Amino acid sequence: MSDHEQQLAPRRGKVLEALARAERKVFTRPAPKFANAQVKFLLTRVKGSAKALAERVGTSTRTIER
Numbered sequence: 028m029s030d031h032e033q034q035l036a037p038r039r040g041k042v043l044e045a046l047a048r049a050e051r052k053v054f055t056r057p058a059p060k061f062a063n064a065q066v067k068f069l070l071t072r073v074k075g076s077a078k079a080l081a082e083r084v085g086t087s088t089r090t091i092e093r
Contacts, residue, residue, distance in 0.1 A: 066091060 059065045066080075070091075073079045077091040084091075 059068050069080055069084075070077065073083065078088050081088045081091045
């Protein structure tokens with residue numbers, strides 16, 4: 028390993044650790060228990076597009092809207 032690579036290795040490790048911590052924060056919340064809360068949560072994940080969510084879960088846009 029060159030001197031430059033050796034200098035970058037500790038920084039790379041810190042970045043990977045920070046990403047792992049951030050990922051754990053996102054996935055530690057319990058899933059919503061009620062259907063309307065679940066749909067609201069999923070809508071936030073697809074940036075509020077009922078059409079995009081309907082396509083992902085295989086249902087109609089109207090079902091998502093209800």
